[in-house]
Amino acid sequence: MSFPVKFHHKTHRLCFTKVDTQAKHSTYKRRGGELDMDLTISAVASEFVSRFISFLINKYSYSSHVRLEEKVERLQHLLMRVHTVVEEADGRYIMNSRMVMQLQLLSEAMYQGYHVVDTFRYQSFVDKGISEVCNSSILPFAIPLKRTRTIECTRRDKVVNLDLDGALKTMQSVVANMMEFVVLLGGCDRMVRRPYDSYLYYENIMFGRHAEKQMLLNFLLQQNTPGDEPSVLPIIGGCTVGKKTLVAHVCRDERVQSRFSSVLHLSGENLLKILEHESTMLGKMLVVVEFASNIDDNDWRTFHSFVKRLARGSKVIIISKLQRSARFGSVKPIFLNNLSFEELWYLFKTLAFGSANPEEHPRLVPIAQEYAKMLHMEESLLVINPVADVLRNNLNVQFWLFLLKKRRRMLERNLSIYGVDLKIQMEQGYPLDLTDYAMNPLRAIPYSAIVPRKKELPTVTLGDLVADPSVRPKGEFNLVTWESRIPPYNSASYFVPDWVQDMREGTLLPGRKRREFHV
Template identity: 30%
Template sequence: MGFVVEMFSNAVLGELVSRSMSSLFAKCEKETAAAAQEDLQLLRRLLMRSATIVEEAERRRVPSRAMLLQLKALRGETFRGYYVLDVVRCRAALGGGGRRRDGEDDGDDVARRAFALSRFNPAKRVRSRSGAPEATESPPVLGGPSPEVELHRLVRSLEAMIGDMKEFVVFLTSYPPLYRQPYSAHMFVDKCMFGRHMEKETVMEFLLKKEPPGAEHLGVLPIVGPAHIGKSTLVEHVSDDERVRNHFSLILFYTGNDLEDVTVSSFRDKCLIKHHTDNASAERLLIVIEILDDVDDATWNGLYSSQRSIAQGSKMIITSRSERIERFGTAQALRMKCLSVEAYWYLFKMAAFGGDDPAQHPKMASLALEMASLMQGSFIFASVGAALLSANFNTQSWSRILTRLRQYTQKNASLIREYPGDINAKECPRYTWNVIKEKPDKYFMLYDIYHRGSGVEVPDISFLDLQGGHAQPPAGKYDILLTKSRIPPYFNYVCACEIRDM
C-alpha cells in the first residue's frame, strides 16, 4: 500500500513541477517578447537620430580626422541597426517559431541566416572572395546569442554612441555644407557614391597635404582592390572635388592594362586632361594612373624619374588590382574592400525597393536579405539584381529569382572551385540563365566584364532584355550591356555573351 501511495505522490509532484516549469517558461517568453518590443521601439527612435547626424555630417566638410573616425563608427552602427531592424521585422511578420509551409522558410530561418552573416554572430567566418568582408558559410554556433539578445546589445551600444556625439554635433554646425540635402534616402543612394566617405577623405588628406620645403620626391598614393570595387569611382569623385581643382592646375588621367608600351616622351600624350586652369600661382599637377596589373620596376622608375622635375606639391595616384604596386608608394597604400554585410544590405534594399518601405513587404524583404548575402558585396550584382527585382515587383518572382541565384552560386562554384563573386577570375565564363521563366532552357554564358566610358557606344542588347525575353540575340558570341553606373565616371559595364542549350 505504501508503495502505491509513493508512486501516486511522485506522479502528482512530477505534474506540479511540469506545470510550474511550463508556467515559468511562458512567463519568461512573454517578458522576453515585451522587452524585445521595447528595444525595437527604442531602436527606431535611435536610428532616426543617428541617421540625421550621419546625413548632416556627410553634407559638410569635416576637416578633423578624429571626427571622421567618430563618424565612421556611428555610420557603421547605424547600418547595423537598420539591418537588425529589418531582420527582426521579417521574423515577426513571417511568424517566427510557427509552423512553416512546405518549401518555405519561417521567420526564425530568416533571422538565423541573417544573423549568421552579420558581424554580430560569434561563429568563425571561414571563406570570402578577395577584398570582401568575411562571410560565414554556416549558421551560428549552438548556444550563440538569440536575435533578441543581439537586439538588446545593439540598442545599448547605439544609445551610448549617440550620447557621446554631443560635442560632435556642436562642432558639426560650424563646418560649411558641401551640397544640398537630398529629398529622400533612395535618391541619395541612387545618385551618390555610397559607403566610401572615409576613403575619400583619406585620399583628400594625401592630395592637400603640404610637402616640407625642399622635398624632392613626388608623392605617390597606391590604391588597390579587386575588380569593380570602386577604385575608379573613388578617384573620379576626388578629382571632381573643388578643393582638389583649386589646389592643382592640371589633372591628368592615364588608363590602360599596363605601362609596357608607354615611354617617357609619350606618357603625357596618352593622358586625358580632366582639369586645367591658367592659375600661374599654382602649377601643381595631379597625375592619376589606372592600370589592371603590376608594373615592372624599370618602367616605373623611368616614368617616375621623368616626373620629378614638375612643380613641388604635385602628386600621383596609381590604382590597380595588384597589391604589388604598393611598393611604389611614398604614402601608405589605400586598400579598398567590399562594404560590410549591413551596409551592403542598406544599399541593396534602397535600390530594390526604391521609395517603398520594405516593412510593408516583409516576405519580399526576407527574400532580398538572402539575395544580398549571395551577392558577396558586388556593386554590379547589386545594380543588376535590383533592376530585375524592380521590374518584377512581386513575391512569386522574387522567390524564383532567389532560387535561381542559389543555383547560380552552386553551379559556378562547382565549376571554378571558388565563389563566383570575382567575375573576371581565370577568364572563365559564368553560367547564367533566365531567372523569371519557370523552366529555363538556355544558358547565358557571360565572359570577361569590362567598362566603357559614358561617351562610347554601348551594345543594343542588355542583360535585362535577355532576362525579359525582349531581344533576339544573334548566333555566336556578342556583346551585351550588363548595367550602367548612375554616378561619375558613369561607366557602362559590358561583357561578351553566348547562348547555349541546357
C-alpha cells in the same frame, strides 16, 4: 452424534470462507476507488501544472517581447541621431584625421544597429507565421511546429535580446562620445551640394565609404610636404570594391576641380606615354594611374622623375588590387575592403524595395536577406543594382523565389564547369554560362584584345534578360552585365555568339530545358 458436529463444522467453515471472499471484494473495491481517485487527482494536478507553466511562459514571452520592443524603439532613436550626424559629416570637409577615424566608427555602428533592428523585425514576421515557408534548399529557415513554437520563440527572443543589448550598449557609447565630434564638425567647411548628390536615390550616388572619401579629400586639398617630390597616394583593394568610383566621386568636388588644372588618367601599360605630352601639361596636375599588374621599378622611376618636373602641388593617385603597389606611395595607403554584410544588406534592401515599405511586404524580407547573403559571398558590388532593379519592378513573392532559384543554379553551373567562384571566374576572363537566365543556352565571352568589341551588334542588358528571356535577339548580340550610373560610368560587356552555331561547335555545355515563368 458425531454427524451434526461435522456438518456444523463444515457449515461453519463454509460460512467462514464466504465471509472472507466478500471482505476481499470489498477491499479491492475500496482500493480501486482510491486508485481512481489518485489517477483523477494526478491528472488534474498535471493539467493544472501544465497550464500554470504555459501561463508563466506566455506571460514571460509577452513581457519579454514588450521589453524587446522597448529596446528596439530606443535603438531606433539612437540610430536616427547617429545617422543624422553621419549624413551631416558627409557634407563637410573634415581635415582632422582623428575625426575621420571617429566617423568610421559611427558609420560602422550605424549599419550594425540597422541590421539588428531588421533582424528583430524579421523574427517577428516568422513568429506571426506570415513569412514565406519554402524548402530548406531555398531558404535556410522554417516556421517551428505549433507545439514547440512558444519555446522556440522564447529561445529566439533570448538571442535577439542579447543582440539588442550589445547594439544598444555600442550605440549608447557612440552617442555619449559623439558630442565633441558634433562640436568640432560645426567648424568644418560645408561642401556645395548638387541635386545629383541627393540621398533619396542610392543607385545614383556612391554608397558608404564615408571615412575613405574624407581621407582622399584630405590628401588632395592639403599642401605637399616641403620638397620637390609630388605626393603619391596608393588606393589598394580587390576587384569591384569601388576604387575608381571613389576617385571619380572625389574628383567631382568643386574644391578639387579648382585646385588642379586637369586630371590625367593612365594605365600601367601606357605609363611612359606621359613623357610625350610634357609640353601640354600646364599648371597643377592630378595624375591617376591604374596598375592592373605589377610594374617594373625602372619604369616607375622614369615616370616619377617626369612627375617631379610638373608644377608644384601636382599629385599622383595609384589605383591597384596589388598590395605590392603600396611601395610606390609617399603617404599611407587607403585600403578599400568589401562592404560588411550589414552595409550590403542596408544597401540592397534600400535598392530592392525602393519606395515600398519592407514591413508591408514581410514575405519578401527573408528572400531579400538570402539575396544579400549570396551577393556578399560573391564579394562583388557590380550585380547589386541589376538584381535590385529587376526585383523592385515586381514585388511578387513567387517571382523573387523563382529568380533566387535561377541565380543559385547559375552559380552552381559555373562552379561545376570552371571549378572557381564567380568572382575569380570574372577576374580571370572566363566566359559566363548564363543558360539559367535564358530560354536557350547562353555563353557570354568577355571582350578583350583577343575578342574585339562588336559595336554593330544589338545590345541587351542582363537585367532585361533576367526579367524577360524573350528579349534575347536572334543570333549574336552584346550583353551588358552591369553599367555604372555615376562617374566614371564604367560598364562590363560580353559577346554572346549565336547559340545554334555555338552548340554545333560544341563549345557550350547543353543545359536543362528551362520553363518560362510569367507573373
